[in-house]
Amino acid sequence: MDLTQRLAGKTAIVTAAAQGIGRAVAERLMAEGANVHASDLNGDVLSTLKGAEISTLDASDSSAVSAYFEQFDRVDIVVHAVGYVHHGDIEECSLEDWRRSCSITLDSAFFVLGAAIPKMKTNGGSIITIGSVASSTKGFPKRVAYGATKAGVLGLTKAVAADYLHQGIRCNSVCPGTVDSPSLRGRIGVLAETMGSLEEAEKYFIDRQPAGRFGTPDEIAGLCAFLASDDGAFMTGQIVNIDGGITI
């Protein structure tokens, strides 16, 4: 792909950048010219990402996130990709599961966006949260904590967009359907234990997609790059589904 350098000179922060969507976003933003600061809880896997400034960071740790952002005078782009999938309905979701889901998925977004905003006020910028169609958009079986916390991410995104529109800060949420990532492969593996085979478990997830296939992290990254760039300058507060037809 012949990419433009539409993000040249931009400072971009990408969380959960070790693998899956976050990693593809970090690579795409770099390919389009941004200076990418990539972080993840898993520093070992993140260390294989070349070309970015990398840091081990637990985005659900408020103090760690504040300390991380101190290094920046100016931030232009934030893509917050941290999220946690708990599998279960409300009877199968313990208080611990619920709190963990809230902490990783929703608290982390509150911390990262809250730390980024003061660094974006002077020059403006673009924030992208990675939401999900499993949220206030659509209910899925066994996604009670995940759907609730991603709905929170969507609400946070819209509220931030409303508050900072006049300071040149845009805030949108990219909401994927099922995307082929390491954690998805893990979920398929777990489901295979009850369904009997990996093929059956994979088919269960693919059948949720009218397009008949998983999305790729690169497809999600392309949309994030658009929203990060001035090509997306007229978009803010939007919940953008990229889901192989789930929400047609």
Ligand SMILES: NC(=O)c1ccc[n+]([C@@H]2O[C@H](COP(=O)([O-])OP(=O)(O)OC[C@H]3O[C@@H](n4cnc5c(N)ncnc54)[C@H](O)[C@@H]3O)[C@@H](O)[C@H]2O)c1
């Ligand atoms: N894969 C999908 O089908 C899908 C669909 C919709 C939305 N999403 C969302 O996309 C995002 C990325 O998911 P994925 O499946 O591409 O990646 P993944 O789940 O395979 O990887 C997630 C990464 O997040 C990191 N991480 C976990 N907790 C963290 C924390 N507290 N602080 C910092 N990093 C942390 C992990 O170390 C890992 O590198 C998540 O928010 C997920 O909810 C994924």
